[in-house]
Amino acid sequence: MFEAAELGRKVDKDTFAAAEADLRRSLLEVQRRARENQLPIIILIAGVAGAGKGQVINRLLEWLDSRGVRVHAYWDETDEELQRPHWWRYWRTMPSAGSIGVMLGAWYSPSLFGRKDKSDNEQILAARADRIVNTERMLVQEGVLILKFWCHLPEKEQAKRVKQRKKDPESHWRMAPETIHYANHYKRFIHNASRLISETDTEDAPWYLIEATDHRYRDLTIGLTLLNAIGARLDAPPVSSVLKTSHAPVLPETPSARINVLDRVDLNQTLSHKLYSRQIDYWQVEVNRLSWEAFRKRRPCVVVFEGWDAAGKGGAIRRLSESIDARLYSVIPVIAPNDEERVHHYLWRFWRHVPRDGYCTIFDRSWYGRVLVERIEKFAQLAEWARAYHEINDFEAQLAEHGIVVTKFWLHIDKDEQLRRFHSREQIPYKQHKITPDDWRNREHWDAYRTAVNEMVVRTSTDHAPWEIIPANDKHLARIKVLSVFAKRLEAALDS
């Protein structure tokens, strides 16, 4: 593939100067329009050592209005990064709507230095390429423009530069210390690169292969490509969010086809107060012990609480959290996004709270809002929530791959019990704040929620992050189930 970038293309000084003034003006203009249109842009710069990636970045900072640009290099990982799923560091630095993130290497770098002779290198490359393709598609579908540039040098040219720079003390400074090491493994590097590029060169997020031997040709080509790509995107109609197929399966009109996972929950179970007192003590001690063990073994946990309004999420969360030392957990209440959150991908605000190794994050409501309230209230369009199942599964798979123990609870009550609790909340002064007009409105959508919950469970209950549907008409029973399910999952994970 790289032959096309070894053709000896050049731009002379005068041609460059003539083109540059125009290009700068136009780039600033599309940047302004992109900001107005709240378009987030990722400019990813990768390529062989010595091809001048740093120079390209300096050029972009010169040409663009640098106040709207942030440059990110991914290097020298901190323990906060190492103790979280690999993609966490990229999510931290995603550009917000209307701004430009220039990313050096980003999610491509870790794959470029794999060793060809290692037997599992090819499988690792393939798995990483898959994840990249999925994630880039997801970003593009949410409206991000991704531009990926590969700056190429032929092997001989690279060797020449390394040699030259070693000799010349004045230009040696532009070369980072490890450049030379990488240059010594050109063939391995190019093998990995060509495979990775071909597998990730998609319609959504294409690669631009740039011949980098001549720096003027390199910069001008990148500048013009940027200009065209941003301009084309701004002129094109917004990313289509029309889904061609009707999403929900058409169910035959028979009673048995209408059975929902929630119908199988036995809501008549109860637990006496006496048994409850005994069991809560037991399970809280267990959870405490296990959470310290998880800390020692550096295993993190994520716990998700979803459920009907008034199903008792708050009480269950408190019984769980009070069992854990306050230093080991955070509870994240998921309310309306703030504006920093609103200008990012909807999963961004959850990535922010992924726990470090050994710690626990409890989400009081979660990313499932996308396929529940946002679906039903039509805050998200059909295409958006329909693809969210897959996005969520991928997100949770990344958590699990890193060793995070993921537990998801749906607290289930029936419609009569909800009504009783609404009325009772209205009676108790310190519970009145818990009942709002929203709750009554949600109640009117009961059947729509039932369908949405069923689909959610069907599509996102996985081995590594199963849904636990908790019968919650009896609060005591529900709390014991939550504690015991969590304790057992954590224990199994710690023993494995």
Added chain:
Amino acid sequence: MFEAAELGRKVDKDTFAAAEADLRRSLLEVQRRARENQLPIIILIAGVAGAGKGQVINRLLEWLDSRGVRVHAYWDETDEELQRPHWWRYWRTMPSAGSIGVMLGAWYSPSLFGRKDKSDNEQILAARADRIVNTERMLVQEGVLILKFWCHLPEKEQAKRVKQRKKDPESHWRMAPETIHYANHYKRFIHNASRLISETDTEDAPWYLIEATDHRYRDLTIGLTLLNAIGARLDAPPVSSVLKTSHAPVLPETPSARINVLDRVDLNQTLSHKLYSRQIDYWQVEVNRLSWEAFRKRRPCVVVFEGWDAAGKGGAIRRLSESIDARLYSVIPVIAPNDEERVHHYLWRFWRHVPRDGYCTIFDRSWYGRVLVERIEKFAQLAEWARAYHEINDFEAQLAEHGIVVTKFWLHIDKDEQLRRFHSREQIPYKQHKITPDDWRNREHWDAYRTAVNEMVVRTSTDHAPWEIIPANDKHLARIKVLSVFAKRLEAALDS
């Protein structure tokens, strides 16, 4: 001081139950009002080991609407925290306007375990107490309500609990592993605590000493104190921002008294193109070499750029940043705050970007906006910008104490040169975006800015963070000065 918390106060079960329902309702009500009034609240919980700080937190989460509360424990520092000034971890977790942050120990914990027999323990305690008092006052002045609770147990009671819990496997779980160790040093702990409490018990942020032997008395007292303190604050007029004295010194009406630091800058200096080319190569190599050395030696840098509109900040920043490997620096353009930034103290958004050890953050405009544009445009009131000098000095002192090399540039041009550049920008298509109505308006306030710059330099040029006023009528000269001043400061710091 602790005698007052060893009186054997108790609350029986029935009294507690009778008071609790009312208290909960009232607490929720003040919490709602605090949210509506955008009041940020810090509830700091400290005290002797075994006094039940964790139980207090669980109680607060039960009584308050937990969606508006975040709990923070400061423990098990990450390298991202260790590699920054000590207070960075507290700034990270400051509650935003309208929310409640419950902080466990926070900035008091590190001082409690100092060793009495160490000769410098007392000085360290005194210095820390000073910083605490300053910072708490600053937060209070910006509108934060700070409530500090010390949960106390007499020595015998603590010893009894430790013994009991060691025996009882069921209650042992509530005690974190190191509790016992701390309990063994009760006297040292109490010595430090009593000193620290007395030095930090201010009108702005008083301590509440809570007798914690009886858990019902403890929780009820904290709850009622919270209720009264938040209620009183909401009923009181907003924190006064009237400054009693006129701030600026009255200058005699003589020409010499009117001389400003900016008048002493020789703006006629120039640098030929030939000399510039040679020197820029030299200094960029130097900066590159030094920035790698700083990385190896783990010394971070902060560089601040301020200056007149069109003084050439952008060009100077680019010459500096292109000398440094893209992995080692970030440029932070300081534009209008986003809403997450707006609901925090004005320094919060700069704390966010304090570099890790070995890295460099370049601020394109900075916290000095408070005493420049915010002063002149009256976005900040007199009292606010007048106290900012001291706040900024303290902030920069914390950076310097951690080893950060702070360099601050004011790029100075005269009024005629500015006019020339405004006109010339209007002529060059790709520079037109740099000239806005704001620039023309700022120009009308030229004299007010001169006064503000003078006062800023006088009040905030310190040994550890001096102002460097750069003559910038000649752009080439200015760029060389910026590079050379930075290189020399960094070199001196690395050699020391």
